[in-house]
Amino acid sequence: MKNKRDRKTISRRNFLKVAGAAGAAMAGLTSCGKRNAASSATTSEPAAGEGAMTLRTSPSTGDRVSLLGFGMMRLPSVGGRSAREGNDAIDQEMVNALVDYALAHGVNYFDTSPAYCQGLSERATGIALSRHPRDSYFIATKLSNFAPSTWSREASMAMYRNSFRELQVDHIDYLLLHGIGMGGMEAFETRYIRNGMLDFLLEERRAGRIRNLGFSYHGDVRVFDHLLAHHDRYKWDFVQIQLNYLDWKYAKQINSRNTDAEYLYGELSSRGIPAIIMEPLLGGRLSNVPQNVAAQLKQREPEESVASWAFRFAGSFPGVLTVLSGMTRMEHLQDNLRTFSPLKPLTDEEFAFLQQTATMMMQFDTIPCNDCKYCMPCPYGLDIPAILLHYNKCLNEGNVTVSVRDENYRRARRAYLVGYDRSVPKLRQANHCIGCNQCSPHCPQGIDIPKEMQRIDRYVEQLKQETL
Amino acid sequence: MLRRIRRTLAVLFLAAVTLLFLDFTGTVHAWLGWTARIQFLPALLALNVGVILGLLLLTLLFGRVYCSVICPLGVFQDLVAWLGGVRKKKKYRFSYSPAKSILRYAVLAVFVVAIVAGIGSLVALLAPYSAYGRIVQNLFAPLWGWGNNLLAYFAERADSYAFYETDVWLRSLPTFLIAAVTLAALVVLAWRNGRTYCNTICPVGTILSFFSRYALFRPTIDAEKCRNCTLCERRCKAACIDSKHHAIDYSRCVVCMDCIDVCKHDALHYEFRFRSHGAAAPEESGTAKAAAGSGERGSGLSRRRFLLGAGALVGTALVHAQEKKVDGGLAVIENKKVPKRQTPIVPPGAVGLRHLARHCTACQLCVAACPNGVLRPSTDPLRLMQPESSYERGYCRPECTKCSEVCPAGAILRITPAEKSAIQVGHAVWIRKNCVVLTDGVSCGNCARHCPTGAIQMVPSDPADPKSPQIPTVNTARCIGCGACENLCPARPFSAIYVEGHEEHSEI
Structure with a gap:
């Protein structure tokens, strides 16, 4: 088996050896895929000395999973820009390069969904x-739940079977019920229970076509609690939650619909269920932080990226199996590999420091958009994430003013308005939001999107008319 | 020396006026707007007596300096002629030709009749300033815009806000074609024969020629010194020096001073005419005023109305809320189409269709200045190339009074944003069958949300059921016709609410 693999990938390997990274690659490749029955807890152990990817062990199947997981939600599109922008096709060549590089450096967990990237992520x-x-x-892929038209048993089965075809596999290592909690108990019951889909998936797990069964959670915490309360029956192999230093204690404060990560992680770890972490970086909001926050982080670790703090936060919890990162660019991947090969766990003092940082960031009125694009496409053509991200960017850069008397009013006004037209085509700006509210139920962060659109529109009008 | 002064000033004026038409940022006008206001035709139509008297006085004193220095089209032709000379490597390539007086006066007569009758399109076709504005706005401004967009592209990558992108779009095909033909014709004429247009067609040139004949200062040929070498004649781009008879046709001379520098025998001088009867000034300017006055009175022409039947709007709301199955992607946005308006909309400050038609020189300055993509040249044959508003690309924003600031002809009078907020240029009309509330079954109210005067109110579509979907209603008494509702309406390609223009604007 190993020989075959070596033959296939020999040229890439040679290249990597030249690059001086072969050690990490070997360690990563040889250590994954084997069933290791010995491990009983998800403990951190660097695989092979300095420079190797940190691995964690799944207690139920013994999978040796890389602590950095590859999220396939933010794949690059052709033209060199991120798939966030426009309707460009996925840049398959770049996806291949990223996947090759990730595998060669020990990343072995890939998380996708039938809904990602306009439904094209699984195929890519x-x-x-x-x-x-x-x-x-x-x-890892999901039984997604966006459109009620896919909630029937037949449509759900079709979606499930299609994943095998798109992914070109005969078994799925990690299957998730997608985003339980969105739409509350009622949506959950309709989507997974009444149509018998959860029972079906449990059956599939017994048959070996699903090796690990779990769910990802956003929104109504009652669904989360309900599923954990029945852990004896379902035997969850893992649960995917949103965890980062901002959501640790402030998730509920940011949006009352959400739940603090501290609670979620505590519930999982008390039951010995491994956690898979999503949004460790909040869609980039924890890498592009306000200037003073960035200065604080840099002061402590001048050579480390701002993002590395967020990844170290998520990775330091021993009950975490893998930390997902949607890496659009090779630089993202390389920076993350530095952070995770091996992971340097946070000290207690650093943990406290990040909590202070979170408190500091809470003073900024950023909109908690992670650019996941679950809200898109907007039927009226708006580019919702781009509008919100531009607002956040200006907020972080001090370019959101409150009054004409502000010292930097002219500069900030220009930066906001010129940047707005650059980031969002005029026809896709907030003033075209009619408030149909199709988007909001899809937002995992529970943002009241029409309200934010109208707020931003009012602000832009005030800037344009100079009535601040 | 005189020639150098003339050339320097001419280039400065040309650059200034050109910049006015190229600028889309609205900053240049504050500094250079006066160069448009001192143009003859705009000043005439604006009844700007001071400027007209000044220009006539200038001509009476120094000859047609206006044509050589102030008029952008004249200077532009000089530039073309000069390039033609350089290209042909022939410095002395012109020759004297007698004045084509019949043609000149016929064109002038047509021009005066057109002004009096209010046929703006004909006026714009003949007038030099209008022609130049049209050429720059239609043919040069796109290049300027693209150049700017290239800089904006790099600025964006350098994270600088120094340049921002601007829309480059074809506002009206007929006007574009007319501009292209005008340019081609002028270039050919100027390349071959210098100032042909100015001395045969240009009505402003003809008017000024009445005065330049009596100019106090003028080039003269000293018959004693002249050796009949014909250098001056062959250098004269106005073809007005008859060197054989030592005579200069001052009605056509644009005092470019080219001949003065050329004479090798010191026979040509720019000097005071001693035996003058300089009292002509008041009499002549009186005539000009009378002409302008009759222009003001004489427009008995009632606006032709195109009443095109009631069911004018053919449109369906093609955007239907699609069910969301996957995440990401952008919905395709169909472009808006221009609705058929029974009465065209003209911008606030234009007072009404009649006032605009009477004063507008169709120079395209307002069209070039409009930052919201609202103004474009009309395609109506009677108002051809004069501005009108439409709201597919943007709407007449409350804080903007750019067109009223730039208009040199008084066609769009100067207004403040406060005044604008109360000027009714039209009123909104709701088209039931296009409204997404009824076609898509969604709640909307985007028109009401963006109405600056609160003229749109949302009411239940079923009066008996207060919880039924809310549809917009227009209180026409409060509507100013700015088009925010039309522009921001989600129904495409035809909005479910659009603006009908008013013949005469009113205050609300």
Whole structure:
């Protein structure tokens, strides 16, 4: 098996050896895919000395999972810009390069969904991964729940079967009920219970076509509590939650619909269920932070990226199996590999410091958009995430003014308005929001999108008319 | 020396006026707007007596300096002629030709009749300033815009806000074609024969020629010193020096001073005419005023109305809320189409269709200045190239009074944003069958939310059921016709609410 693999990837390997990274690659590739029955707890252990990816062990299947997982939600699009922008096709060549590089450096967990990237993420993931031996990676996908038209048993089965085809696999390593809690108990019951889908998936797990069954959670915490209360029956292999230093204690304060990560993680760890972490970086909001926050972080670790703090926060919890990062660019991947090979866990003092940082960041009125694009496409053509991100960017850069008397009013006004037209085409700006509210129920962060659109529109009008 | 002064001033004036038409940022006008206001035709139509008297006085004193220095089209032709000379490597390539007086006076007569009758399109076709504005706005401004956009592209990458992108779009095909033909014709004429246009067609040139004949200072040929070498004649781009008879046709001379520098025998001088009867000034300017006055009175022409039947709007709301199955992606946005308006909309400050038609020189300055993509040249044959508003690309924003600031002809009078907020240029009309509330079954109210005067109120679509979907209603008494509702209406390609223009604007 190993020989075959070596033959297949020899040229890439040689290249990496030249680059002086072969050690990490070997360690990563040889250590994954094997069932290691010995491990009983998800403990941190660097695989092979300095420079190797930190691995964690799944208690139920013994999977040796890289602590950095690859999120396939923010794949790059052709033209060199991120898939966030426009309707460009996915840049498959770049996806392949990213996946090759990630595998070579020990990343072995790939998380996708039938809904990501306008429904094209699974196929792109399948194409990239099928070029590698099946036992060199773990694949995670979801039974997504966006459109009620996919909630019938037939449509759900079709979605499930289609994932196998798109991913070109005969078993799925990690299958998730997607975003339980959005829409509350009622949506959950309709989506997974009354149509018998959860029972079906449990059956599939017994048959070996699903190796680990879990769920990802956003929104109504009652659904989360309900599923954990029945852990004896469902035997969850893992649960995916949103965890980062801002959401640790402030998730509920940011939006009353959400739940603090501290509670979620506590519930999982008390039951010994491994946690998979999503949004460790809040869609980039924890890498592009206000200037003074960035200065504080840099002061402590001048050579480390701002993002590395967020990843270290998420990775330092021993009950975490893997930390997902949606890496659009090679630089993201390389920076993250530095952070995770191996992970330097936070000290207690650093943990406290990040809590202070979170408190500091709470004073900024940023909109908690993580650019996940679940709200898109807007039927009336708005580019919702771009509008929100531009607002956040200006807020972080001190370019949101409150009065004409502000010292930097002229500069801030120009930066906001010129940057607005650059980031969002005129026809997709906030003033075209009619408030139909199709978007809000899809937002995992529970943002009242029409309200924010109208607030931003009012602000832009005030800037344009100079009535601040 | 005189020639150098003339050339320097001419280039400065040309650059200033050109910049006015190229600028889309609205900053240049504050500094250079006066260069448009001192143009002859705009000043005439604006009844700007001071400027007209000044220009006539200037001509009476020094000859047609206006044509050589102030008029951008004249200077532009000089530039073309000069390039033609350089290209042909022939410095002395012109020759004397007698004045084509019949043509000149016929064109002038047509021009005066057109002004009096209010046929703006004909006026704009003949007038030099209008022609130049049209050429720059239609043919040069796009290049300027693209150049700017290139800089904006780099600025964006350098994270600088020094340049921002601007829309480059074709506002009206007929006007564009007319501009292209005008430019081609002028370039050919100027390249071959210098100032042909100015001395045969240009009505302003003809008017000024009445005065330049009597100018106090003028080039003269000293017959004693002249050796009949014909250098001056062959250098004269106005073809007005008859060197054989030592005579200069002062009605056509644009005092470019080219001949003075050329004479090798010191026979040509720019000097005071001693035997003058300089009292012509008051009499002549009186005539000009009378002409302007009759222009003001004489427009008995009632606006032709195109009443095109009631069911004018053919449109369906094509955007339907699609069910969301996957995340990401941008919905396709269909472009808005221009609705058929029974009465065209003209911008606030224009007072009404009649006032605009009477004063507008169709120079395109307002069209070039409009930052919201609202103004474009009309395609109506009677108002051809004069501005009108439409709201597919943007709406007449409350804080903007750019067109009223730039208009040199008094066609769009100067207004303040406060005044604008109360000027009714039209009123909104709701088209039931296009409204997304009824077609898509969604709640909307985007028109009401953006109405600056609160003229739109949302009411239940079923009067019996207060909880039924809310539809917009227009209180026409409060509507100013700014088009925010039309522009921001989600229904495409035809909005569910659009603005009908008013013949005469009113205050609300």
